[in-house]
Amino acid sequence: MPEVDYIIVGGGSAGCVLAARLSEDAGVSVLLLEAGGRDKSFLFHWPAGFAKMTKGIASWGWSTVPQKHMQGRKIWFTQAKVIGGGSSINAQIYTRGNALDYDEWAVEHGCEGWAYRDILPYFKRAESNERFNDDYHGIEGPLGVSMPRATLPVCDAFIRAGQEYGMPYNPDFNGKAQRGVGYYQLTQRNARRSSAAVAYLNGAEQRPNLTVWTGAQATRINAEKGRAVSVDLYRGGTRTVVRARREIILASGAIGTPRLLMLSGIGPADHLRSVGIDVVHDLPGVGGNLQDHIDLCAIAELTGPFSYDGWDRPHKTMWAGLQYLLFKNGPAAASLFETGAFWYADETARSPDIQFHLGQGSGIEKGIVKINGAGITLNSAFMRPRSRGTVRLSGSDPFAAPLIDPNYWSDPYDREMGLKGLEMAREILAQPALSKFVRKEVLPGPDVRTRDSLFDYACKMAKTDHHPVGTCRMGKDAMAVVTPELEVHGMAGLRVCDASIMPRINSSNTNAPTIMIGEKAADLILGKPAPKPALFSFERNDACRFAVA
Incomplete structure (x- = not known):
């Protein structure tokens, strides 16, 4: 059985960040699994290629269940299936949301360390902005951010x-x-898309301690004595099991991550039994709290x-x-x-x-x-919907489409x-x-x-804005799936590090926050101290004055 220190399941925005940051430590081995293929086509790199993407290229081809509050309509639900994930197929809009979004995570949901003053340094760390170099922006990060x-x-x-x-x-x-x-500012560099795959993974993949498998679909997380220890996957039609010495990190997004947890017997016990899956760990919040724009x-x-x-x-x-x-x-x-x-x-x-x-x-x-x-x-x-939906399994077949119900x-x-x-x-x-x-x-x-x-x-x-979040939310209450350190409640050796951990959706596009989550998660996993928080005060209607402490 192959064995590495860290297995990252999902080569999307957060997964690429994690693979690059964790592999900076030459003393650890990292395996990144991506179910989709490589971003070889020029359509992934020329900005206007976006127009082809929501129509089915490099996506799973899923739709929602009938939306009972929208006259029973099923809505096409684009989810990326390619290295770089959403950052490889989106419209490249770089927006973070509002500072108050993140303060609500910290204050209302008990997620210490996730207030805006705490996570702004991670936004800046990621960013290489061609125009702005100030208290809100960075110029030395891997992610290209440009004007149109x-x-x-x-x-x-x-x-x-x-x-x-x-x-x-x-x-x-x-x-x-x-x-x-x-x-808008755009995730571009030199008039080319700056996806997480291009910005983070292309250089990191040359390291001998990082392995990237594309076309590798994870089907189960295996646990022993309350600890996640290995991943079942199919690659080229062949089943493989890979063991993690340190941690398994899920970064498959707000649909893929809860789907894999439930296929592994980790989730709401009643639902798992109803689709013929043995319950390994009853975690009722998995797949709930789905939010989308x-x-x-x-x-x-x-x-x-x-x-x-x-x-x-x-x-x-x-x-x-x-x-x-x-x-x-x-x-x-x-x-x-x-x-x-x-x-x-x-x-x-x-x-x-x-x-x-x-x-x-x-x-x-x-x-x-x-x-x-x-x-x-x-x-x-x-931007701040109150409706909450679910991701559920249609059965025990790991290759079947999930039941996506945003409950719009x-x-x-x-x-x-x-x-x-x-x-x-x-x-x-x-x-x-x-x-x-x-x-x-x-x-x-x-x-x-x-x-x-x-x-x-x-x-x-109506159409989705392609911003699903929240289905493995962090917090400390009974319905939280992960801690503020992104560790799965009640399951050692397993973390979730993607947009599914958001307690509440941010007030804008979601790709920039997902990359921020990857940056912060890398520090949490490696035990690095957090950057010094920023200090700022608010004026009415979201204007904030800021100064570095």
Whole structure:
């Protein structure tokens, strides 16, 4: 039986960070297991390749169960199946959320060491920012963070429209304030995607103490006398068992990690028995507390060729590829979602609760309508949903798809705030600054005016924002799965280090926090002291003043 010190299950954003950081110690051996393949295609590295990703490339091909609060609709649920995970297929948007998100983890959920003042040094450690070098940003980390290189004039018009709507211009959503409208920072370096695989793993993989197996699907964690000791996996159709001398670290994300725990007999006992799995450790919180952001979009037809619609025609695609290869600009250099905003649907919210993403085209993501002519898409998403869902097994077959139930809009507040965000998106698109570009609203369209008709439209068009978290949450209560040190309650030698540990979803995209979790987890596993916390105070509406202690 092969044996290593650390086995990392899942080569996504957190898994790549962990593999790189743990293998910095030449005295330990590390094995990284990834069920998907390598990121060899140029689509993983050219920014605009994102447009292909949500449509099925390098994903598991899963959908949710019928959503009973959304007229029974099943929603396509993209989960990455490739080295680098979500960071290899996402829209490259680098946002961390709000400082208060992490303070709630520490104060309300008892997760000491996870307040914003504690985790900001890990965000900075990861980051190599091409523009900002200040109290909020780092410039020496492996992860490239850049400003957009392929925005069109309609993006500037959107930013002016946001200001006409009442939002201030914000040059840095990850700085002292989150609220406002502006350009996103992107996980790119030299106009190429800076995934966790590229940023962390490519260099680390040359170390003799790090082994990476792709096409390796873990099917079970084996335990002896209350300790996780080995992993069953299939690679190339052959079953292999690998033993861990020190720890097994799960980093397969908010769907994959609870799925593997339950297949291993670790989870809610009643559910495990119902699908024919022997209970090894009754841990009721596994697979619960699922949270996700859900997008609602407004689409406008433009007065001329002012977006990237039409560049998917063969001759234009060839020209865009040549332009990118020669000059590192043009349509292929666009992540397609380079501008956005954070604002308030609930005026009493403690910080922005709606996020907008402006898409430089229509039909960019799976399930979103592609219009005739040129268009733009404005996505809106409610950032702090109260609804909670589950991940469950459909049976004992380790290769069967899990039952994913985000339980969207089970709390009516989420539905109302989501619809309010959609109304706000329509109002922003109608501002004077965009009148030169926007001919008319196509969707929801002029016939959709009542709240009932807006709800019907939302149920048909809603899509996941690809941000599932929380299914192995950290804490100290009976439903917590891991401790604040990320150790699985009641099971030695086993940790969870990915977005599933979040007690509550952060108020933005989730990839940057997942990389932060990987950075902090590496210190916890290696027993390194935490960086010195930062000191800061808050003003109303999320603006914070910061100074290094």
